[in-house]
Amino acid sequence: MDGKFALIEAGGTKFVVGVADGSRRILARTRIETTCPQEVIPAAIEWLRQQSGNYRAAGIASFGPLDLDPASPKWGHITGTTKSGWSNTDMAGPFGRALGCPVAIDTDVNGAALSEWMWGAGAGTQSSLYLTVGTGIGGGAIVGGQLIRGVSHPEMGHIRMPRHPADRDFTGHCPFHGDCLEGLAAGPSIKARWGSSLSHLPSDHVGHEMIAWYLAQAVTTFQAILEPARIIFGGGVMETPGLIERIRDEASAGSNGYFAGDAQKVIVPPMLGNDSGLLGALAISRTASWAES
Numbered sequence: 001m002d003g004k005f006a007l008i009e010a011g012g013t014k015f016v017v018g019v020a021d022g023s024r025r026i027l028a029r030t031r032i033e034t035t036c037p038q039e040v041i042p043a044a045i046e047w048l049r050q051q052s053g054n055y056r057a058a059g060i061a062s063f064g065p066l067d068l069d070p071a072s073p074k075w076g077h078i079t080g081t082t083k084s085g086w087s088n089t090d091m092a093g094p095f096g097r098a099l100g101c102p103v104a105i106d107t108d109v110n111g112a113a114l115s116e117w118m119w120g121a122g123a124g125t126q127s128s129l130y131l132t133v134g135t136g137i138g139g140g141a142i143v144g145g146q147l148i149r150g151v152s153h154p155e156m157g158h159i160r161m162p163r164h165p166a167d168r169d170f171t172g173h174c175p176f177h178g179d180c181l182e183g184l185a186a187g188p189s190i191k192a193r194w195g196s197s198l199s200h201l202p203s204d205h206v207g208h209e210m211i212a213w214y215l216a217q218a219v220t221t222f223q224a225i226l227e228p229a230r231i232i233f234g235g236g237v238m239e240t241p242g243l244i245e246r247i248r249d250e251a252s253a254g255s256n257g258y259f260a261g262d263a264q265k266v267i268v269p270p271m272l273g274n275d276s277g278l279l280g281a282l283a284i285s286r287t288a289s290w291a292e293s
Contacts, residue, residue: 003056005285006048006099009108009277010034010062010091012083012135017044018278019051024119026278027051037089045098055101059285061111061277062091064138068106068153076105082175104285107153108132111280112270113140114147116232118283120271125229129222130270131156133215134235137182141226147287157182161217164210185214187237199240212243216250219267223259234270244269 004027009016011034018029028051032043048055065081067074076092096103106114113122113130122128122142131139139156141148148154158180167184173192174183183189190198194207201207219231233244248263272279 004052004054005282006052006055006058006095006101007278007281007285008044008058008060008062008095009111009281010060011108011277012063015040015044016277017047018281019048020278020282022056024279024282026275029278034083036085041089041091041094045095048095048099055099057101057285058095058099058103059111059281059283060091060095060103060105061108061280061284062105063136064107064153065155066091066105066107066153068149069151076103104287106147106284107138107140108277108280109138110140110147110153111284112234112276113142113232113280114283114287115272115276115279116270117142117145119279120276121232121268122230127226127228128230128232129226129228130232130234131215131218131222132235133186133233133237135187137186137235139222141222141228143226143228156218156222157186159218159221161214164213166206167210181214181218185211185218185237190237197240198237198243203242208240208243208246211237212246212250215243215247216254219247219251220255220259223255227260229261229266231267232270233267234276238269 005020007018007020014034015032019027030047032040065079067077067079078086078089078091080087092103092105109132116122116130117128127143129141137157158177161181161184170193172179172183173189174180198211248267252263270276
């Protein structure tokens with residue numbers, strides 16, 4: 001697939017903007033702090049214009065929620081987000097108008113799911129699930145080479161959870177649901193309980209066991225629904241030493257041998273490293289309905 005692609009990884013803390021060629025080489029990139037849409041989007045567009053005057057397409061992997069209904073007048077907009085100042089922001093439109101090329105948009109976690117399935121830890125499988133555990137928790141699933149969508153994109157971080165026996169008094173940190181998965185195991189919920197990130201807690205702190213237990217409960221839930229060949233865990237919380245091993249152990253114990261596959265092979269880290277966000281945007285652009293035309 002010839003030509004250059006404009007790539008936008010739109011995160012709640014930073015935008016990473018890049019240019020890639022058809023062989024998925026990232027030719028240039030920059031970082032823009034996420035302030036307000038009136039500052040960030042024009043800055044990203046201006047940088048992209050400086051890199052190339054001609055793009056085959058633009059791919060946007062964005063924080064959400066997003067309106068992804070092609071028939072909706074709000075397609076490509078961020079909808080009701082907790083990120084101050086960003087609700088009802090048109091993400092796709094300004095890039096398409098300014099760059100004069102088709103634009104594809106999806107959630108950042110769907111982008112990560114696609115890129116890891118195409119080129120990373122999920123490559124060669126028919127089904128793969130990506131879960132990011134950081135400031136929030138989100139998930140994207142590939143089945144038969146296609147992203148799973150319904151009326152909108154999945155919100156896997158908002159599944160309801162059983163409570164860990166040592167965690168009965170914490171009300172949860174999600175402003176919508178309290179003690180959903182995100183409200184119990186994302187970075188802000190960890191800091192709300194213990195005043196620290198998980199990686200800075202002592203190795204024998206109960207927090208390590210508790211967060212691994214919640215994430216293992218999510219694993220067995222998604223295995224029951226999808227039975228994916230890979231469950232790929234990314235995000236800042238997953239950089240905690242030993243966490244993925246704890247999740248494997250807890251998931252194996254919790255499933256009691258019911259689900260298929262070896263936890264060591266099913267529950268894995270991502271393979272694309274620092275390029276995962278931009279490659280997610282590239283994957284989104286390359287799987288759009290017009291990409292092969």
